[in-house]
Amino acid sequence: MPSPISFGILTVSDSSYAVNSKDLSGPKLKEEIFKEFPSAEITRIKIVPDDLHKIKATLTEWCDMKINIIFTTGGTGFSSRDVTPEATLAVVQKQAPGLTIAMITNSLKITPMAMLSRPGCGIRDTTLIINLPGSPKAVSECFGVIKEALPHAVELLTDQKDSVISTHGAVQSHSRASVVPTTSPSKVQLKAALRDRESRYPMMDIQVASEIINNICKNDKITTEMVPFESSLNRVLAEDIHASEPIPSFAASIKDGYAVKSSDGAGIRVVKKVAAAGDGPIDEVLQPGEAIRISTGAPIPAGADAVVQVEDTAVVECSIDGAEEIKVDIKRAPKPNDDIRAIGRDVATNSLVLNKGKCIKPFHLGVLAMLGKTNVEVYKRPSVGIISTGNELCEPGEQLAPGKIRDSNRYTLINLLKNYHYESNDCGIVKDKYLSKSDVFDPFFNAVIFSPDAVKQALEKSFTRNDVIITSGGVSMGEFDVLKRVLVEDFEATIHFARLNMKPGKPTTFATLMYNGERKMVFGLPGNPASCGVTCLLFVIPALRLMEQSIDNSFPFIEIPASKLKDGPYINNDNRPEFRRVKVNCDLSVTTTGDQISSRLNSLVGANGLLLLDPGAGAKTSDEFITILFDDLNVELME
Numbered sequence: 001m002p003s004p005i006s007f008g009i010l011t012v013s014d015s016s017y018a019v020n021s022k023d024l025s026g027p028k029l030k031e032e033i034f035k036e037f038p039s040a041e042i043t044r045i046k047i048v049p050d051d052l053h054k055i056k057a058t059l060t061e062w063c064d065m066k067i068n069i070i071f072t073t074g075g076t077g078f079s080s081r082d083v084t085p086e087a088t089l090a091v092v093q094k095q096a097p098g099l100t101i102a103m104i105t106n107s108l109k110i111t112p113m114a115m116l117s118r119p120g121c122g123i124r125d126t127t128l129i130i131n132l133p134g135s136p137k138a139v140s141e142c143f144g145v146i147k148e149a150l151p152h153a154v155e156l157l158t159d160q161k162d163s164v165i166s167t168h169g170a171v172q173s174h175s176r177a178s179v180v181p182t183t184s185p186s187k188v189q190l191k192a193a194l195r196d197r198e199s200r201y202p203m204m205d206i207q208v209a210s211e212i213i214n215n216i217c218k219n220d221k222i223t224t225e226m227v228p229f230e231s232s233l234n235r236v237l238a239e240d241i242h243a244s245e246p247i248p249s250f251a252a253s254i255k256d257g258y259a260v261k262s263s264d265g266a267g268i269r270v271v272k273k274v275a276a277a278g279d280g281p282i283d284e285v286l287q288p289g290e291a292i293r294i295s296t297g298a299p300i301p302a303g304a305d306a307v308v309q310v311e312d313t314a315v316v317e318c319s320i321d322g323a324e325e326i327k328v329d330i331k332r333a334p335k336p337n338d339d340i341r342a343i344g345r346d347v348a349t350n351s352l353v354l355n356k357g358k359c360i361k362p363f364h365l366g367v368l369a370m371l372g373k374t375n376v377e378v379y380k381r382p383s384v385g386i387i388s389t390g391n392e393l394c395e396p397g398e399q400l401a402p403g404k405i406r407d408s409n410r411y412t413l414i415n416l417l418k419n420y421h422y423e424s425n426d427c428g429i430v431k432d433k434y435l436s437k438s439d440v441f442d443p444f445f446n447a448v449i450f451s452p453d454a455v456k457q458a459l460e461k462s463f464t465r466n467d468v469i470i471t472s473g474g475v476s477m478g479e480f481d482v483l484k485r486v487l488v489e490d491f492e493a494t495i496h497f498a499r500l501n502m503k504p505g506k507p508t509t510f511a512t513l514m515y516n517g518e519r520k521m522v523f524g525l526p527g528n529p530a531s532c533g534v535t536c537l538l539f540v541i542p543a544l545r546l547m548e549q550s551i552d553n554s555f556p557f558i559e560i561p562a563s564k565l566k567d568g569p570y571i572n573n574d575n576r577p578e579f580r581r582v583k584v585n586c587d588l589s590v591t592t593t594g595d596q597i598s599s600r601l602n603s604l605v606g607a608n609g610l611l612l613l614d615p616g617a618g619a620k621t622s623d624e625f626i627t628i629l630f631d632d633l634n635v636e637l638m639e
């Protein structure tokens with residue numbers, strides 16, 4: 001199964017560079033790419049001015065990252081600032097004039113002005129660079145012409161890459177390069193000495209990763225079910241709820257007092273009857289000079305047009321035992337409609353009361369009851385299985401043998417999901433260095449040839465009853481980090497990404513595959529406990545929300561002034577953006593949760609937010625830091 005094609009999109013434009021929102025061509029191109037290649041990885045997106053050096057530097061950097069295809073848009077015309085083709089031709093080692101000819105030939109059919117476009121196309125190492133014109137329309141047209149040829153172009157370029165990597169691996173480890181097996185690269189990886197020395201997956205920005213997940217989850221099969229409204233808490237509504245009747249359905253009193261005619265003004269009234277909440281309408285029409293005792297919520301009697309609260313009245317005459325009032329003094333002259341709640345004041349007939357896509361919370365549930373909706377249509381939730389991988393893992397109750405640790409990730413994940421109202425199936429621990437009959441000691445490599453059968457079996461078992469599998473561990477560069485290989489080789493999965501530009505969480509992997517005719521999703525989270533927790537929050541929870549079509553699928557974020565950061569230093573020495581685990585207080589001051597090493601689960605204990613620190617955030621020009629809130633502002637601190 002080929003890996004998804006990775007793309008870089010470089011918009012070259014002085015004006016878009018100055019005003020970011022002006023760039024329409026970059027987003028257009030992204031849309032076209034996803035339309036044609038739904039599993040594409042858009043690894044880099046950037047806007048640079050029409051500056052030869054800046055264009056060259058970006059192209060070179062992206063080629064070094066082994067992005068498959070870089071599209072530039074803009075800077076291909078005749079004006080003095082147009083230098084994109086010059087920058088491109090300066091970095092490529094081979095030109096690809098066929099692509100240029102195809103695009104120009106097609107564009108000439110649309111406009112003779114195409115003669116004035118000078119796109120350059122070429123190859124640097126394993127990357128294909130293609131210049132597209134600057135207008136969104138021309139971008140779509142040119143992309144349409146060349147898109148079919150792209151997968152094969154990438155195949156040709158990357159075949160070369162794979163053989164280079166495996167040959168290199170062999171030559172560096174042993175002088176006997178001739179023993180390099182001729183099997184596929186993944187089989188070569190079975191031998192420790194020949195495993196990848198460099199990840200075969202491009203580093204991807206998290207915005208792009210989120211977009212890939214969003215695209216896939218949004219379009220996942222959408223199914224709904226009817227549930228009794230009492231059990232609909234935290235489910236997502238699959239129908240708009242309209243009011244079939246007004247609330248209140250009759251004009252009702254807002255106060256305990258007397259229903260009167262406002263035209264009578266202040267003064268003495270004869271008390272006729274009683275209207276209590278729950279009573280049907282009184283069969284007499286109120287006459288001038290009369291009043292009816294009324295309680296809050298009772299229907300307004302015919303003939304009355306105002307209510308006067310009991311505090312504004314005095315009894316003038318009553319029965320001997322005081323049980324009945326005969327006359328009252330209305331001390332304040334009422335105005336029409338005083339203290340009357342009109343029909344439909346709370347909810348108008350046919351009004352939209354609750355929106356499809358909303359997660360049903362307690363007040364929503366109350367509204368459903370109020371409207372008499374006994375059953376509601378909600379979206380079905382995916383079934384989720386959770387697996388921990390690692391030979392070192394034991395259950396919490398077990399006596400630890402040397403080298404073993406207790407599995408915390410499974411418990412974190414199961415309960416994190418529960419906290420966001422998702423049940424999951426505990427699929428246990430799977431050993432990833434599994435000594436089975438098929439493990440063979442290879443004297444040449446002086447190593448056991450590893451069998452990942454256990455991981456395969458565990459996945460297979462979980463696919464039979466889950467739509468989404470969340471694993472932790474086994475996704476980095478170790479010889480026993482076999483998850484990706486098993487997914488690709490045994491399940492023909494598409495790995496959408498396997499390396500993210502973030503700390504913690506670099507090896508986070510996302511794959512999809514078909515199993516027995518159904519699509520399965522695999523979130524391969526890193527084994528380090530803090531990395532596992534952070535990536536579950538940032539990617540898995542929003543994905544589950546999207547799969548059940550929730551319109552509230554991302555965490556709120558706030559901008560926090562630097563002056564509010566209390567116990568720094570807030571400097572990120574890594575070259576990846578860092579999600580520091582923090583506690584945001586009610587006054588928006590921020591405190592950290594201590595040592596942020598990825599293994600330290602306690603860095604998540606007591607945190608309610610993730611503070612996003614750019615690399616070297618000391619040099620940040622903006623005074624504001626973005627914090628993603630994943631829990632209430634006023635959560636209790638548990639130390």
Ligand SMILES: Nc1nc2c(c(=O)[nH]1)N[C@H]1C(S)=C(S)[C@@H](COP(=O)(O)OP(=O)(O)OC[C@H]3O[C@@H](n4cnc5c(N)ncnc54)[C@H](O)[C@@H]3O)O[C@H]1N2
Nearest residue numbers: 388390407408409473474475476477481506526527528531
């Ligand atoms: N050569 C490289 N090594 C590593 C890289 C790299 O880029 N190149 N990345 C590092 C980063 S960043 C991370 S994060 C980890 C992720 O590793 P894996 O996802 O492969 O996870 P494991 O190797 O299986 O385990 C890592 C660590 O976490 C502990 N662990 C695993 N599962 C659990 C669990 N269920 N409960 C508690 N603790 C768990 C495990 O014992 C290891 O200590 O890789 C780096 N390496």
Ligand code: MOO
Nearest residue numbers: 504505506531598
């Ligand atoms: O990305 Mo890893 O999650 O830094 O430790």
Ligand SMILES: [Mg+2]
Nearest residue numbers: 474476478481
């Ligand atoms: Mg590992």
